[in-house]
Amino acid sequence: xxxxxxxxxxxxxxxxxxWADNERWELIEGEAFNMTPAPSRAHQKxxxxxxxxxxxxxVDKPCEVYVAPFDVRLPxxxxxxxxxxxxxxxxxMVVCDLAKLDEKGxxxxxxxxxxxxxxxxxxxxxxxxxxxxxxxQVPEYWIVHPVDKTIMVFQLKANREYGKxxxxxxEDPIPVSLFPDLVIDLKKVFKD
Numbered sequence: 001x002x003x004x005x006x007x008x009x010x011x012x013x014x015x016x017x018x019w020a021d022n023e024r025w026e027l028i029e030g031e032a033f034n035m036t037p038a039p040s041r042a043h044q045k046x047x048x049x050x051x052x053x054x055x056x057x058x059v060d061k062p063c064e065v066y067v068a069p070f071d072v073r074l075p076x077x078x079x080x081x082x083x084x085x086x087x088x089x090x091x092x093m094v095v096c097d098l099a100k101l102d103e104k105g106x107x108x109x110x111x112x113x114x115x116x117x118x119x120x121x122x123x124x125x126x127x128x129x130x131x132x133x134x135x136x137q138v139p140e141y142w143i144v145h146p147v148d149k150t151i152m153v154f155q156l157k158a159n160r161e162y163g164k165x166x167x168x169x170x171e172d173p174i175p176v177s178l179f180p181d182l183v184i185d186l187k188k189v190f191k192d
Contacts, residue, residue, distance in 0.1 A: 013073060014082040024069055028128045030085035035069075039091075042146045043116050047091050049189045050114060050144075054094060057182050063096040063111065071105030072113075074136040081107065086132055091116045091144075094178065109138040111178055116144040130154065134162045140177060149190040 010030030019025055024035035039047070047067060054065040072093060074086040092114035095101060100108045113133060115125045125143055133141045134156070141154040141162070149170035154162040155177055168174050174184040 010085055012082060013084040013087050016087050024089060026089055027085055027087045028124070028132055033124060035089065037120065039116070039118055040146070043091075043118055046116050046144055046146055046189055049191075050184070051092050053184055053188065054092065057179065058094070062098070063094055063178075064098065064101070065092065065094050066106070067092055072110060073105065073107050074109060074132065075107075076136070086136070088129065088132070090114065096178070109133070109136045111138075112140045112142070112176070113138050114142040114144060116146060118146075130162070146190075149186070151186070 011027055011032050012030070013027070016025060016027055016032075026033045026035060051065060051067050058065055068089040068091050070089060070093070072088050072090060073081065073084050074088065075081070075084040076086065079085065090110070090113040092112075093106065093110035094112040095106055095110045097108070097111075100106050100110075115121070115129060117125045130141065130143075134154075137156060137160065139156050143152045143154075143165075145151070151168045151174060152165040153168065153174065154165045157163045168186060170186050170190040172186055174186065176182040176184060
């Protein structure tokens with residue numbers, strides 16, 4: 001019961017919680033997006049490889065990594081949790097402020113978000129989510145392109161905006177700004 005029928009209405013986290021459990025949705029500034037179809041095999045392999053690299057690195061460190069489906073509530077200004085109009089399920093996220101975590105997911109911006117694009121999400125990941133993550137001050141946002149085997153890394157600058165992204169190919173190591181001693185070997189991520 002209760003999935004979004006009115007496309008022009010702005011939805012909230014309260015609405016989101018009333019929708020059917022067998023479907024995945026995201027809210028971006030009150031607009032509902034269905035998260036189907038399921039990701040491709042290549043998407044899943046990349047997700048697991050990256051999540052594994054972060055998980056192993058974070059053992060005995062004060063940060064945690066999570067993978068979708070995992071709700072990230074991104075309120076704007078003084079929005080209460082029920083009024084929140086942006087709830088996303090990034091493919092991978094790293095959270096270092098563990099006070100943001102609860103049984104429902106993450107309340108506030110994670111320290112790092114990674115989205116792996118697919119044909120049905122490319123515009124959302126490159127446009128809507130990029131703008132949302134910048135507005136909600138996510139320090140680092142990665143967009144992974146499985147076909148091209150590239151990763152675009154956006155980092156918040158002193159002006160609180162993302163600068164020009166750094167682009168890494170399948171042969172490049174990616175230094176993770178959040179962890180100065182962590183470098184991601186893309187050969188392990190994009191292996192066939």
